[in-house]
Amino acid sequence: MADDTMVAKEGVEQETVDAVKSLGDKYKYGWETDIEMEYAPKGLTEDIVRLISQKNDEPEWMTEWRLSAYRRWLQMEEPDWAMVDYPEINFQDQYYYARPKSMETKPKSLDEVDPKLLATYEKLGIPLKEQMILAGVEGADEVPADGNNSDRKVAVDAVFDSVSVGTTFKKELEQAGVIFCSISEAIREHPELVKKYLGSVVPPTDNFYATLNSAVFSDGSFVYIPPGVRCPMELSTYFRINAENTGQFERTLIIADKEAYVSYLEGCTAPQRDTAQLHAAVVEIVILDDAEVKYSTVQNWYPGDEEGRGGIYNFVTKRADCRGDRSKVMWTQVETGSAVTWKYPSCVLRGDESQGEFYSIAITNNMQQADTGTKMTHLGKNTRSRIVSKGISAGKSNNTYRGLVSMHPKATNSRNYTQCDSLLIGDQCGAHTVPYIEVKNPSSRVEHEATTSKVDDDQMFYCRQRGMDEEEAVALIVNGFAKEVLQALPMEFAMEAQQLVAISLEGSVG
Amino acid sequence: MLKIENLHVKLEAEDKQILKGLSLEVPAGEVHAIMGPNGSGKSTLSYVLSGKDGYEVTDGTATLEGNDLLELEAEERAAAGLFLAFQYPVEIPGVGNMTFLRTAVNAQRKARGEEEMSAAEFLKVIRAKAKDLKIDADMLKRPVNVGFSGGEKKRNEILQMAMLEPKMCILDETDSGLDVDAMKLVSDGVNALRDENRGFLVITHYQRLLDHIVPDVVHIMANGKIIKSGGADLALEVEKNGYADLLETA
């Protein structure tokens, strides 16, 4: 098993202390180190950017890449067009680098891993076996997988606060030629790939949050699937924000070379905190000729409490570039968490006959606000896109679908179908639809439909007459409403997502 | 089993009195039929007993085994053993029939403090019962009542009844929209559930259903109350002479 266990980061504590010292007097606080965490000083400066780069052992070109993004970021303004409302973020009052000290050495057993982290994994439906692998428990790989589909493996990369804590199944993946590692490792080990593709889908100048991410991302996942390879297992990243006042800025880069295929899963959680925390991730996907990528997300960051205290501000830029002919991408997301969500996983359909799909469930309850959707940019001929969005608003929340479908003049004979449905639970919430449609050639066909309604009284009564209480009935009906999207999820996520729907709507009726 | 006394009910939205002092008792083990012309309040009775919103009880009581039904939420009445076979079963897109039934079965078991039924056991039981009602596997997988024919919907209601094993079953115009074969199938399903511990209240407009489900008592309902009760032959009398005579004498 040895090689398939977690590859933990080695401690560099003394080095970092020295590094900070060398950066000058303004870091008079030095490292704030408590029992679990190691932080860079609060705030953002060029020196912090250099430090993050240094902590990751990055080459000079990478440091410069970050710095130019940082300088650009200083010139930019936070976007305000989304239907979300939150207090101004003080970007100097955040930690931009934190990592769990306990991850410096390899845990010997599950007991040594933060129980919260394990509980999180469990709640997300990661089988016990993989929890053990993730935690690097001795002999974990020889334990038969629970459940009866033991041939169904998922390789996991876990990002804890800013740092990748481990990746499973590395050896098996390597045999297939698949590279699955943390992005920091990829920058060191595969600079030619990173140089070629990083920022080629989401340029460092793309938008305020993406530019911030380009400057300060500390880790994330990197995937390269070589030509003709069908990735032998599903790949997965679990993101976890744990430290207080810490922004998480992970960067994911996925490259599917010609005729390659990969299914990628992403899960996110964060603990309860009274103060809001910032999360600004970037995901870039490059898909070459005849390749296909499926990217599924279950986003369950802490949503804040009933009064709207705390929670994650989730400002994420995700984009797939279907660069090759006949390339395909499918985004599936279940968004139940975060206090504020600002997220538009998009598809650039550049190759002829390329296809983009977007399936989304966004649930908001209490004081949550979500402004999410997608962009389908049709550039190639005979391109296809499909959008299925299901928004569910409860409590005092607001839920907005925002999307763009753009048919460029050369995207002849292309098609888009969009279906946006909103469901309202209670009379204090809001459901909004903001679609942009731009058609610049006549042979392309765009169809957009949207509906807004409430949970049907007759359906509720029918369920209750059969003995279900209101919450159970609502959960059942909402799951039915969102069925089309749930079905697009891989098995591992679908069950968990259904339960999340029920959990997210707790307290929304009665 | 079911005891209704002097029940007065009005429609909240229209402030219109529908039930005007209805009294009725269905002992365990008996099948009672309620017949009556359109608009006599038959469906209202089934909705009020099962706890649908929109009706206001202005007077009277309704109890199931001595428990005040009117105080309970719809799901509590279900857990107490009351089952309504809907005249128009509701379609729930996206929710599989099996998922629906399993959720219902386990919700009721939980409410009664019983253990939940395991997936395997549930599957075994439902397959057997579905077979009796000629419900194929495909119908179990499809979303609840969506795209079902009239007959399929009614058979599905009886399947739910069989799975939930209620104490008191109310069948609201279960015969409506059924052809002869479907009626026979549904009636056989109901008859199979008849036993000494279970009561039935069969609401129907026509006598023909009562050829298949033979009642112990027939009540004639008009203008919000029971105007006459009798044996199974009372239904035949109505079939022959219509409601007009009865309404006049009442």
Added chain:
Amino acid sequence: MAVAKEKLLARKRDALAARLDGLTLPEGGAWITEARKSALTRLEAMGLPTGRDEYWRFTKPDLLNAATPEPAVVFDHGGEIPVFGQVDRLKIVFVDGVFDPEQSDDLTMEGVEIDRLEDAAKTDIHWAKGIYGTIELAGQTPVERPFAALNTAFATDGVLIRVTGKVSKPISLMYQHADECSDAILHNVVKLEPGAEMTLLENGPAAARFNKCLEVEVADGARFHHIRAQGRDHERQAFTGIFVRQGAESLFKSFTLTANGRLTRNETFIEMKGNDASAHIAGAALGHGDFHHDDTVFITHDAENCESRQVFKKVLQKGAVGTFQGKILVKRGAQKTDGYQKSQSLLLDDDAQFLAKPELEIYADDVACSHGSTSGAIDEDMLFYLRARGVDKGTAMDLLVIAFVAEAIEEIEDESFREEITERLESWLLRRRG
């Protein structure tokens, strides 16, 4: 304020200063001076639009912003009878935005009171106070409308119509264009008292550049029908604003037929303030060549059990651009709302474009709201089927175009007007084919 926003606002205000250069507020009585001053104040606060404004992304405002209009050749309609020319009506004619008493009928009719804005503006008190500039102001809340504010501040002509009963025949406003460089601003007000009913007809290009506002108050139980045709004139530039406030159980219906026109921006704002009201807004636009047509429709449901329905159809070719944007806003408490919005375009060749942004913003749960938007080419199978039955291609295309826009025309309640609009459309299509 963010730096970028400040810069943008400064640009917008500069554009306004250039536009208003040399213009002074017209003289008038107390009621209108108050309304004009208030409009000028809000206009100065917002400035003129730029392409960076959210609701001007699809339509360049330059032609409307310019200090002087681009000249527009007066279109030769040949022997064509003006739209509504054969309808029994009360005719009110404006030439280049100025009331023409010679061509107009006598402004008296039973059940209705008609004043020229120019005359009413001289008085200190008028019933139009409380409507003029007021409903327009309410329409500024969902989205800024600087050209409407400009209109309220600077319009000197138009008609004020107060309807007290059922009017025996339609009132027809005809806007004639005579001067190649005319720049007209007209402001009309219609007030329907409870239970009143009328039909308002509008047609004609009016001027080289035309800024026209119509404010309508539809009181409880009143019914208002509006049908307009915006002519075939190729070079006109137009901004129109319809601002409506509806009472309980009232009906508002508006249909617009547009053909050509260099730039047409039709804004509609409807606020449903009374329960059980109904609003239907529809439009059919045929664009050919240098044509930009923009429908911007905002409907606010602020009462229970109201219904709104929108149907917009555009047929575009040879570089024509059609846009639709709008929002159904359902306020908290506006339960039982039934809102429907449909925008569709037919692109007849490679150069045509359709841009749309149909929004829903909903804060009440017991509602049924939906919208649909489609864009595509003519159905080749249908075309082939018609041709296989012996119909020539041109006729077959026209038939399919008329079939496509028919759903919008269906929104006109009166059958004779539906027929007139359909016939007009057929003749326009025929003329275009030459």
